[in-house]
Amino acid sequence: MHAFKTIGLTKVYGEGEAAVHALRGVDLEIPEGELVVLLGASGSGKSTLLNILGGLDHPSDGQVFFRDQEITTFDDKALTAYRRDHVGFVFQLYNLMPSLTAHENVDLVTEISRDPMLAEEALEMVGLGDRMDHFPAQLSGGEQQRVAIARAIAKRPTVLFCDEPTGALDSKTGIVVLQALQDINRTLNTTIIVITHAMATAALADRVIMFGDGRIKDVRLNEKKLAADQIEW
Amino acid sequence: MSFLLTSLDRKLLRDLWRIKGQGIAIALVIACGIGLFIMANGMLSSLQETREAYYDRYRFADIFAPVKRAPDRVLAEIKTFPGVRAVEGRISAGVLIDAPGTTEPITGQAVSLPRIGRPVLNDIFLRKGRMLDPTREDEILLSEPFAKAHGFEPGDTISATMNGSKRKFEIVGLALSPEFTYAIAPGALVPDPFRYGILWLGKDALAAAFDLDGAFNEVLISRSYNANESDIIASLDRLLERYGATGAFLRADQISDKFLESELNQLATMATVLPSIFLAVSAFLLNVVVARIVDAEREQIGLLKAFGYSNPAILFHYLKMVLAITLLGIFVGSGVGMWLGRWMALLYQEFYKFPFLIFSLGLDTLAFAFTIAVTVAVLGTLTAVRRAAVLSPAEAMRPPAPAKYRQASVMPLWFSERIDQPTRMILRRIARHPVRALLTSVGLAFATAILITARFNWDSVLYMMDVNFNVAERQDLTVTFVEPESDKAIFELRRMDGVLYVEPFRSVPVRLRNGHIERRQSLTGLVERPLLSRAVNADLASLQIPRNGLLLSKALADLIQAEVGDVLQVDVLEDRKPRLNLTVAGVAETFIGTSAYLEIGALNRSLKEGPRVSGAFLMIDPAKQDAIYERLKDMPSVSGVGIVAAAQRSFNETMDQGIGTFIAIISTFAALIAVGVVYNSARIALAERSRELASLRVLGFTKNEASYILLGEIALLTFLALPIGCGFGYLLAWFLAASFTTELYQIPLVIELASYGYSCAVVAGASLVSGILVDREIGKLDLVVALKTRE
Structure with a gap:
């Protein structure tokens, strides 16, 4: 069964001369349980696609199906429920609440989820069991990003969207973060879609989608996936 | 969960x-709005309730009817009038008090108490000592404020000139009465406890002094709940006419109640208008x-x-x-407001001589303030x-996407080429977010405006006083006679050593009628070109007193809707009671009370009387004032001496105590609001721009250059706000002047330049302090973190 299917997805920002075509008709199918990597130059439309799939933004035209529901027809309330029940996000800049500890940042999500794991459990999974009561300002960049991942997976999402999760990190910390993602994909069977600039990350994926100029340039299936610690950065 | x-x-x-x-x-801004609102309302409702209770407990009369002399048996007839519940006949007369320790002749009022028991109406509150012994005629009760001002205690003696003869009395008690709550001497501007005393005597003693045995010269009446007041007054006037009545009047025209009512109304306006403005401003902010x-x-x-x-x-x-923030503000504001309200009420209790104070603060006031604050915050x-x-x-x-800055639309090229980069950033930012800049400026302008409004209260009153004492009333003394005297009395005054100049006046009670509008008024006869007590126009130029027509004060003209050229029917309420028809010849500018003038000779002729005077204005040699005071005290015809300098002094003291405190509190609140606004604007600007400022620092800008961009904007917005605030302040003052103006005071719209300066300085100062506080934060910006986090 597919997790996502899109038909003729288009997104235009602005109007007239100033219009920017972020997506120019994207047709795509992503099976459930895969780890998918979206590659492409900046401005190629990756983030826009991710935001629309995650229910954070509306397309200008086209359809998006999550399993067999067309989320492009959802109203605000239904989209909120969709995000709440199925979707997890990890952002490049972590976007942690600075006024909450790691544990509390995770709780922010578990408190509104139907079947969450314990915050401790989620933080253990990303290797932060001993830093739970630290505030974001007391954590390194990699640790902050892992808190963000823990926060995203704690609700056991069906899909996990990661926008440049290692973009702000050095290679060593980046690998730790990717390892965490891979573990989650394996153990929870969560569909994970990762946006990245780093070509090396593609080696971890089941499927690699190349993006350029608002269109899909190429889709490649990975025959032999590498483990995170095997990739060359 | x-x-x-x-x-x-x-x-x-x-x-x-x-x-x-x-x-x-x-929270501070909210607390200021709420606090002032609650203070003002608490103070006001306390005073109103206290007055009600005081009047009620001491049976203050509803109707007053002065006569020359009426036999006691008339009282029985009055009692039979429908709607009359209680009647009290008494003697009330002006006396001159001779107090040891001062040469000044002091105006006093002697009021009779019944031989046995308490008065049925206008009872007294005995503060100290005992009631009069009915067997002794030389005992008196003295008004407590007067006694306090002179240090009299029960057991002391005091002498007073009554109907021309000097008598000595023993003070046996100190008292207060609802009819002298606002104890103001005839012709004075404010109560002056040093120069106005009330003496309560047994009826027999007073009757003997004024030849009123078996008679009275004043009737007090309380009416039943649904009685028709004008019917009672009409019956009274009919019955008492032959006894020399000058017309019965309602409590609302009784001098103490009239002033008290006017003061409370003024307080009510102040308590509604000013705090509402504060509340509105804090709501906006x-x-x-x-x-x-x-x-x-x-x-x-x-x-x-x-x-x-x-x-x-x-x-x-x-x-x-x-x-959470709003509730903190409400909580603090209510607490401070209640405390201040109680304190102010106590202050006014002292001023109004209430024997007790009922502190009351309606729940509805609290609820209203709460609702306003919460609604605004929620919206x-x-x-x-x-x-x-x-x-x-x-x-x-x-x-947010980088704002679309453009070159020419924002400022002309020739201008932008002449200024440096940081200044350009400031100007472009303001031009890019005009609404935001406007709101900040408007907030600051409001703060400036309320400061100006607070100062305006002072300025206008000081101006009023300046005009009153230095332009209009330039005499040193105002002497009034027991009865109108022939002009020989004037010659006698002129001959006194040290008297430099004398100007006579005649004053008669009249009823003015313009169409259906009617009003009791005192008509004053002055010399044609007065030098001492003058009427002036709006430019403060002296006006000639008309010989064949009335000069009305503007307030009076407005009240009876009369214009120059209108013919008024003037019913004189004294002696022969002639009815005159007089044309309105002019309108004078006065700030205090209402007045109507006619040339004194013309007035006397129309009364069919020879040259008679009710009193005189005197200019004296200050070196000889004590001798003059002594002479005046010895003149049996003199019933009162008003000392203008003393009146001015006591007015200033009153201002300092009552309204001065109120204004000081308002000014403080206004300043706090100013600080609240500026500090918030600066903090928010910092939060919004910390990344930008950090970026500049990374690019090599010094801390001062970065500060300049932030604080320069605040400075510029403050600078723009000040003239707007002055304009707002002027409008608010105009509104207040219009709403404070009563029959007794007409508030001129006067704002001194210094007040604008003061208000602008406070806001600019608040800006500066906030700037310094925020500047310290700029120094603490962590460049790396500021660039990374998006807080």
């Missing part, structure tokens, strides 16, 4: 702690500030939405934040959160 604090609540608490400086500043705080959190709002928090949940979260939050919530989460989380 856990029953303990949710993570969102914990975020709330920590966020509140993070913005505590700002939160406190906002609150709205702006809350909206900007929420705006600054738009990324967090986007994030919460991305996690699946619903819009109502997010809205509720921010509402709680705002309500501000609602609009701002809605603005953030309608954005799709993806958009909310993106930092």
